[in-house]
Amino acid sequence: MPLIALGLNHLTAPVTLREQVAFDPEATAAALHELQQEPGVEEAMILSTCNRTELYVGVAAGAEQLPLAWLSRHHRLTPGKLDEFLYRHDEQDAARHLFRVATGLDSMVLGEPQILGQVKDAYQLAREAHTLKAPLDRLLQHTFAVAKRVRTETRIGAHTVSVAFTAVRLAEQVFADLREACVLLIGAGDTIELAARHLADKQARRLIVANRTLETAQELAGRYGGYAVALADLPQHLAEADIVISSTAARQPVVTRAMVEQALAARRRKPMFMVDIAVPRDIEPAVAELPDVYLYGIDDLQQVIDDNRRSRAAAAREADAIIDLQVDRYMAWRRALTLRNPALDLRQHAEAYRDEVLDKARAMLARGKSPEEALGFLAHTLTNKLLHHPSARLREAALSGDLDLLHAAGRLYGLDEEEPGPRDA
Known part of the structure; x- marks a missing residue:
């Protein structure tokens, strides 16, 4: 396969x-x-x-x-x-x-x-x-x-550098001091939590967490000193954000061009820095066409990431x-x-011999032979059948000097573990 x-x-x-x-x-x-x-x-x-x-x-x-x-x-x-x-x-x-x-x-x-x-x-x-x-x-x-x-x-x-850390590092290049920035985080998964942790380390002035499930947003915001809003209320809070970092599992954009235009008007054209690290994208690509918006997608983080890669x-x-x-x-x-398992083949052969000889022993009993004679025939014939092929190969190995096969047979049958004793010539 x-x-x-x-x-x-x-x-x-x-x-x-x-x-x-x-x-x-x-x-x-x-x-x-x-x-x-x-x-x-x-x-x-x-x-x-x-x-x-x-x-x-x-x-x-x-x-x-x-x-x-x-x-x-x-x-x-x-x-x-x-x-x-x-x-x-x-x-x-x-x-x-x-x-x-x-x-x-x-x-x-x-x-x-x-x-x-x-x-x-x-x-x-x-x-x-x-x-x-x-x-x-x-x-x-x-x-x-x-x-x-x-x-x-x-x-x-x-010194692990995640995509979330890279996004925060990129934000630092735009806002020299994150302690003066309000950051809006959209989503509440691992990537957003990592971003929240990095932003808390940088002492960002304010953290807002927006998520479809408000309770989840509240739990995350509470861990890092921020406050939570429902995703449905995002348009009312977007204007507060200097920095937006988004990573949700939404199939359609959660931030539209119209929403950002409205937010920019409320901010009196004060610039917004936005990082979209979701696939499918959370922020409508047309947002990048707006003046006073600096929108970076996940592929735009590559240059920052390459510096880390070399190290x-x-x-x-x-x-x-x-x-x-x-x-x-x-x-x-x-x-x-x-690979074919030889142990399975060996067992199948042995069982076939057993059934064949057992049938003959039962036939002997049916013809009036004594149980002792039938058992003797069964034991002698079954032993000969089971040992015939191995014995023949070992005789050939002894004649040809194939010591590897002789030693392997000893290991296979456990003969090398027996106490040494008199052997037939």
Whole structure:
């Protein structure tokens, strides 16, 4: 069963296309069931984040093109539209790619830790949807062990810089002193919480957290000294913000051009700095056309991130060495699945001999032979049948001087563990 990793990410596709192939978390389970029902698809996991959408699929031989066709069809895209943006990895390259993704080596921010949690979430969704079988499940278990080892044995996670931190750092370049800035955070997930933590460390003058669920916003705002508003009340509070950082799972923009125009008028054209780190985007792209607005998308953070990437290059090389070793071990386990187990063959042969000789012994009893004679025949004949082929091979090995086979036979039958004693010549 070939293993395939198929997807696109921040390096291969623009955000406009990544939006179109992103999977809504609430709809992922249904998508997994739909994918697994494709003829030839044996198991599947979907990983969808702001920077990537990837399918990890085990397929029957000859069905390698099905995941691509399904992805385009599921998102109602024109056939061929994704071709130049997609990457595909097979077998050990697929395993290596997943290991690199989970350890942050394939992330926009080299070594960022959030991706491991996202891979674990994707794994949990696939498990709950019952779309995993042993090979892919084992790969994910191996992935988590590799990620832990890389974090422990290298400095890839030292001075971790997340996308949230990068957004805050970019805001500092516009507002030299965040202690004078009011910051509006839209969303309440991990990325926004990280941003809130960084902003609290920078002593931002004021934090506002807007979220669809007010109670969740209140919990987050309370931890960092801010105050919460419902997402529906966003238009009334947007004018208060000097800085807006948004990351929700909404399928449509939550901040429109009209809302920002109204806020700018209330601010008397005082500039606004906005960072949209959601995919699909939270802030309508047309907002960037407005004067006095500085809008940055997730792809615009790349320059800030590249500085960090260079400082972690040595740690990344160490991590890749660990990953290469673990890829070899996982692929050895996969190959073992395809090997015929000689123990099963041996047992089947033995049981066939047993049934054959047992039938003959019962026939002897039916013809009036004594039980003692029938048992003697059964024991003698069964022993000869079971030992005939091994004995013949061992005689050949002794004559040819094949010591490896003779020693292996001793280990196989436990003869090397017996006490030495007199032997026949």
